[in-house]
Structure formats: structure tokens, C-alpha cells
Amino acid sequence: MPIEPNLFERLILLKLNKGPGLILDFLGAQAFRAVCVAVRLGVFETLSGAPLTAAQTAHQIKANERGTALLLEALEALGYIKKKNGRYVNTPLTAKWLLRNSPTSLACGIPFLESMVFDRWEHLEESIRRGKPALYGYDWADQQPDRWRIYEEGMIAVARMVADEVVAKVKLPPTGRLLLDVGGGHGLYSIRFCRRYPGLSATVFDLPQALEVTRETIAAEGMGDRVAVQEGDFWIDDLSAGYDVALVFNIVHANLPDKNTELLRKVAGALNRGGLIVIMEQITAKVSSSTARVLTRLQALNYFNNLEAQTYSFDDINGWLTKVGFTNQRALSLRKIPGFGLVLGTKAN
Ligand SMILES: C[S@@+](CC[C@H](N)C(=O)[O-])C[C@H]1O[C@@H](n2cnc3c(N)ncnc32)[C@H](O)[C@@H]1O
Structure with missing residues (x-):
């Protein structure tokens, strides 16, 4: 959970410049790493039942007792777990977002985020010096x-x-x-759209x-008759x-x-006249949300480091769509993740 300085700390660190606000970024980096380690050790799965002591937790995750106790204390301070009478248990937010069998689980995404920050970004300095990725993202992925x-x-x-919000906001032609x-x-977005629109195939x-993961996802969702891979x-x-969409x-x-x-232009060629294009992106709009501003700027750096690219504005995307024959462009913001939005357009002819 993000560190939330109290009012006094905010005043000292962020408003009066009496202490280095940078300390919060440093702690945020350590906090994220601690969570990644906890996920790999299976701490949250272990604390999903009856509350456990540090010794019991250490025994279950097959780790050192003192190391585990210190990790649990850190996770408790960060708000990922609660402690009562010397025993630890997940908070409801952790159960919702980090347990593997929760329908909203993000646990499967943690290794990706971890590899981004602690592996891919090792090349960031070199990428910036060179003006292009020191190691292209897809080459990195192909290595293992x-x-x-x-x-x-x-x-x-x-x-x-975001899938539920996207499907609720994008009205497909009947x-x-x-x-x-x-x-x-x-393929999860295709699966969700097909569920929402019974006449649709994707x-x-x-x-x-x-596509290996795609095939597994389609099979697990029982959507093999409606969602194909190419x-x-x-x-x-x-x-x-x-295509209609x-x-x-x-x-x-x-x-x-x-x-x-x-x-x-190629996508326009695949669509029927009147067909709908839906673009989802992290959009660098002038937004009041500081989280959205930070997310889109840090992600721009990430895409530069990975693929020599960046995040773009609605005007950029709108301009490309107009150039290749789309009309009626409109933007929709998404609330579930700050900075994410949709751009829709209709193929003119
Ligand atoms: C950032 S992921 C987005 C996946 C999915 N659309 C989503 O929003 O969750 C980019 C996807 O584009 C695919 N991709 C990248 N280059 C491609 C190419 N040249 N041809 C086909 N797919 C490509 C990648 O394999 C990856 O699945």
C-alpha cells in the first residue's frame, strides 16, 4: 500500500521543505521489493486463513524465522497485513488484490512489474545515453x-x-x-466483449x-467456440x-x-465501412490527477527504455486516426487505473 505520511510529516517533507521528500520514493521502492519477495515466498497465501505467528509463518513458507518476522513487521507497517495478539493475517485489500484465487487478483502481474523495475530498468541509464533501448524489450523476452x-x-x-469498465463504456454496434x-x-478483453455481446466472435x-497464454486463457474461460487466435x-x-470492431x-x-x-492504416483496412476502432492507452492528457501524470510520464520512460517509444496524447492518436480515414473520434477516460483512457473512431469509407 502506498506510504501515507501523516499531516505533520507531509508538512515537513513535502510542504515546508524541511526534510527530503525523496525519502518517500526510496521507501516506496523498498516497499515494492518487499511485497514482491512476500509474493514469491507465498506469505499472503499463508496468511489467508487463521492468523499465524511469525514462527508459524516461517515454518509454512520454509524460511528463516527472524527474516520472516522482520518481513512481516515491514508488511504490517505498510498495511498489507494486520497484527493482533502477536499473530498476522491479510488485510481485506490484500485478500482482494493479491491472493491468487481472488477474481480480482493481481498476483500474476507481480513478476512482470518486478522484472520491469529491477531488471529492465537496469538499462535505463544506458538507453537514455544512447537514445535508444540498450536491450529491446522483445529481444529481452526472447532470451528466456x-x-x-x-x-x-x-x-x-x-x-x-479495467476490463469490466472498458466493456461497460464501449458500446459496440448492435x-x-x-x-x-x-x-x-x-485475449481477456475479447473474451469479455464476447460474453457481453452474445452474437460476437473474436x-x-x-x-x-x-499466444500460449492466450490459448490457456480462452480454454480456462470456456470460450473456445467464440474466441480464436491468429x-x-x-x-x-x-x-x-x-471486421466490425x-x-x-x-x-x-x-x-x-x-x-x-x-x-x-492496416487496421482500417481490416474493418468494414462504419467499423469501430477502440484504442486503449495511457494517455498523456493535461489531467489534474497527479497519479495519472506520474504514471503516464514514468511509463513514457519505460516504453522508451523498452522499445524506443513513449506514451502519447489524445491529439497524437486523433491525428493518426484522421490521417488513415477514421472519423468521429472521441475519448473516454477510465477510472480504475489513473492515466488510462480509450479513444474511439469510426471507419469512414
Ligand atoms: C502491451 S501488450 C498488450 C496486450 C493486450 N492488447 C492488452 O492490452 O493487455 C502488447 C501485445 O502486442 C503484441 N505484439 C507486439 N508486436 C507485435 C507484432 N509485430 N505483431 C503482433 N503482435 C505484436 C505483443 O506480443 C503483446 O501481446
Whole structure:
């Protein structure tokens, strides 16, 4: 949980400049690392039943007792677990977001976030010096097979946070039958749209390395008759045609503007006249939310480090869509994750 300084601490650290506010960022980095370690050790799963002492927890996670006790104290101070009569148990927020069997669980995404901050960002300084990624994200993923899984499971965690809101906000044309999910990864958005619209079928188009998790997700959700996968590289391969809706979710931040125009032109070619394009992104709008501002700026740095790209504004996306023949562009904000938003457009002809 984010560290929440009390009023006095805020005054000293953030308003009066009497102490270094930087300490909060330092503590935030340590806190996140402690949570990652706790997830890997299985601490939260262990504390999901009756409250346990540190010794009992250490025994169950097969770890050192003193180390475990210190980790539990840190997690308690951070608000991830509660302590009563010397025994620890998860808080309701931890049970909701971090337990693996919770429907809103983000646990599958923790290894991805951890690898981003503590592995990929080791190259950040060099990327900034060179002006391009020191190690491209997809080359990094190709180096070890399980990194593709970590990546797609990270995307599933994000999807679990926003999918319901996206499906509630995006009204598909009632006659829509076919949906193309461009770089759809795990396929969860396609699955949710198909559940909401019984007449709809979807194709998740993605690289072969990504689609293993997709096939598993589709099978686990029992949607194999409505959601198909298509292996391909959208820079090289044909996207086919005849679609009523195209999702382009978390894709444009990976490309420079000219490439986005090229990709969106290709997506337009796959859509029927009057077809709907839905883009989801972290959008660098002028927002009042400081969390959204920070998220979109830090993610811009992340995409630069990974893929030489960045986050974009609504005007940027709007401009590309107009150039390749879309009209009636509109933006919708998403509340579940600050900084995330949707841009919709209609294929003109
Ligand atoms: C950030 S993920 C987004 C996944 C999903 N759309 C979502 O929003 O959760 C980007 C996806 O684009 C896919 N991708 C990247 N380059 C691609 C290409 N050239 N052809 C097809 N898919 C690609 C990746 O494999 C990955 O699944």
C-alpha cells in the first residue's frame, strides 16, 4: 500500500521543505521489493486463513524465522497485513488484490512489474545515453522462454483491473459480429466483449510467442467456440478483412508515430465501412490527477527504455486516426487505473 505520511510529516517533507521528500520514493521502492519477495515466498497465501505467528509463518513458507518476522513487521507497517495478539493475517485489500484465487487478483502481474523495475530498468541509464533501448524489450523476452509468460500474465493483471469498465463504456454496434484484437495478447478483453455481446466472435492476433497464454486463457474461460487466435506479425502479415470492431489495446505506446500511422492504416483496412476502432492507452492528457501524470510520464520512460517509444496524447492518436480515414473520434477516460483512457473512431469509407 502506498506510504501515507501523516499531516505533520507531509508538512515537513513535502510542504515546508524541511526534510527530503525523496525519502518517500526510496521507501516506496523498498516497499515494492518487499511485497514482491512476500509474493514469491507465498506469505499472503499463508496468511489467508487463521492468523499465524511469525514462527508459524516461517515454518509454512520454509524460511528463516527472524527474516520472516522482520518481513512481516515491514508488511504490517505498510498495511498489507494486520497484527493482533502477536499473530498476522491479510488485510481485506490484500485478500482482494493479491491472493491468487481472488477474481480480482493481481498476483500474476507481480513478476512482470518486478522484472520491469529491477531488471529492465537496469538499462535505463544506458538507453537514455544512447537514445535508444540498450536491450529491446522483445529481444529481452526472447532470451528466456518464461519471460513471454511473465509479460502476458502482467498484461492479464492490468486487464483484470479495467476490463469490466472498458466493456461497460464501449458500446459496440448492435449488428457487430466480428472483432479483431490486434496484439491482443492474453485475449481477456475479447473474451469479455464476447460474453457481453452474445452474437460476437473474436480473433486475437498476436505473435506466436504470446499466444500460449492466450490459448490457456480462452480454454480456462470456456470460450473456445467464440474466441480464436491468429498467429502473425502485424508489420508483415495480413490482418484479413471483414471486421466490425478492432481493439488496439496497449499497442501504440510501443511504436514511433510513423509506425503507428502505418499500423492504424492496416487496421482500417481490416474493418468494414462504419467499423469501430477502440484504442486503449495511457494517455498523456493535461489531467489534474497527479497519479495519472506520474504514471503516464514514468511509463513514457519505460516504453522508451523498452522499445524506443513513449506514451502519447489524445491529439497524437486523433491525428493518426484522421490521417488513415477514421472519423468521429472521441475519448473516454477510465477510472480504475489513473492515466488510462480509450479513444474511439469510426471507419469512414
Ligand atoms: C502491451 S501488450 C498488450 C496486450 C493486450 N492488447 C492488452 O492490452 O493487455 C502488447 C501485445 O502486442 C503484441 N505484439 C507486439 N508486436 C507485435 C507484432 N509485430 N505483431 C503482433 N503482435 C505484436 C505483443 O506480443 C503483446 O501481446
